[in-house]
Amino acid sequence: xxxxxxxxxxxxxxxxxxxxxxxxxxxxxxxxxxxxxxxxxxxxxxxxxxxxxxxxxxxxxxxxxxxxxxxxxxxxxxxxxxxxxxxxxxxxxxxxxxxxxxxxxxxxxxxxxxxxxxxxxxxxxxxxxxxxxxxxxxxxxxxxxxxxxxxxxxxxxxxxxxxxxxxxxxxxxxxxxxxxxxxxxxxxxxxxxxxxxxxxxxxxxxxxxxxxxxxxxxxxxxxxxxxxxxxxxxxxxxxxxxxxxxxxxxxx
Numbered sequence: 001x002x003x004x005x006x007x008x009x010x011x012x013x014x015x016x017x018x019x020x021x022x023x024x025x026x027x028x029x030x031x032x033x034x035x036x037x038x039x040x041x042x043x044x045x046x047x048x049x050x051x052x053x054x055x056x057x058x059x060x061x062x063x064x065x066x067x068x069x070x071x072x073x074x075x076x077x078x079x080x081x082x083x084x085x086x087x088x089x090x091x092x093x094x095x096x097x098x099x100x101x102x103x104x105x106x107x108x109x110x111x112x113x114x115x116x117x118x119x120x121x122x123x124x125x126x127x128x129x130x131x132x133x134x135x136x137x138x139x140x141x142x143x144x145x146x147x148x149x150x151x152x153x154x155x156x157x158x159x160x161x162x163x164x165x166x167x168x169x170x171x172x173x174x175x176x177x178x179x180x181x182x183x184x185x186x187x188x189x190x191x192x193x194x195x196x197x198x199x200x201x202x203x204x205x206x207x208x209x210x211x212x213x214x215x216x217x218x219x220x221x222x223x224x225x226x227x228x229x230x231x232x233x234x235x236x237x238x239x240x241x242x243x244x245x246x247x248x249x250x251x252x
Contacts, residue, residue: 035116039066039105041083041206043198048079055103056204061212062113063106068197068206071100077194083205084196088129089188096141099129100184101197104137107212112176115164116209118145120185121200126154127193134160137182139171151187157200164210178215183208 040057052067070076074085089099107113122132133148135141146162168174187195197205 035114035209035211037207038062038113038210038212039103039206039208040204041068041103041197042204043083044081046081046083048082048084048196049076051076051083053083059212061108061111061214063108066103066105068101068103071098071102073098074100079194079196082123082196082198084194086128086192086194088190088193088195090190092131092189094133094135094144094186094188096135096184099188099190100186102182102184103206104180104182105208106180107178110215111212112178112215113181114176114211115168115181116211117161117163118183118209119159119161119203119207120197121203121205122151122158122160122195122197123155124151124158124187124195125193127191128154128195129187129190129193131187131189132158132160132195133186134162135184135186136167137180138168138173138177141184143167143171151195157198159200176211176213 036059037057038059039055039062041053042056043053046053052069055066055068058064058066068083070085073087073089075087076083076085078084083101085101087099089095105113118134120134124130128151130151131148132151134145135143136145145164145167149158149160151158165174185197199205
């Protein structure tokens with residue numbers, strides 16, 4: 001038999017523990033949704049023709065050494081504080097093996113990454129590509145991440161900014177991801193000119209945002225669930241026992 005006082009204390013203690021378990025599970029679920037810059041490329045100091053070029057920011061949960069390079073058909077050319085190439089395709093549509101800048105990210109073992117947004121600052125010369133688009137290895141470069149950007153102004157900063165959410169939904173892969181992901185930036189519909197990436201003031205030329213978080217350990221999740229289940233079972237057993245009044249609650 002248990003007293004009313006003991007039962008009330010146990011119920012309060014059990015409720016507090018279950019609340020703590022719920023908070024732990026919520027934190028586990030929300031951690032992967034935290035978004036920040038996971039990769040950025042500043043082109044300050046690049047003479048235009050240096051390739052590959054290392055990222056200025058790489059999330060510590062990604063494999064280090066992230067670099068941007070160019071497809072073999074392009075010719076890199078000198079231009080201060082930029083990543084600059086000529087020889088862009090003249091075709092009016094993308095050829096997936098030609099005319100692109102590329103970089104890849106890979107989560108470290110035990111981590112996973114989600115994709116949020118990307119912003120790319122670029123310029124073109126007279127005769128340079130008039131269309132620009134982004135594709136990824138998640139669907140073998142089959143779909144544009146968003147509608148291609150029309151490039152009309154010469155020697156003027158043009159921003160390509162998009163969210164990955166609609167694209168990821170359209171290919172049935174919303175993440176998070178544990179595999180490497182390659183990003184290809186295609187320029188096409190050119191005559192005979194250049195396309196280059198460059199910083200926009202203090203903002204790096206490429207900024208990729210997302211989240212990189214540890215993969216939840218199945219054992220830890222099971223332990224939390226098992227503890228909660230055990231407490232519930234114990235509470236049920238206590239409730240089935242006869243209850244007696246606490247001595248202090250019995251009238252004199």
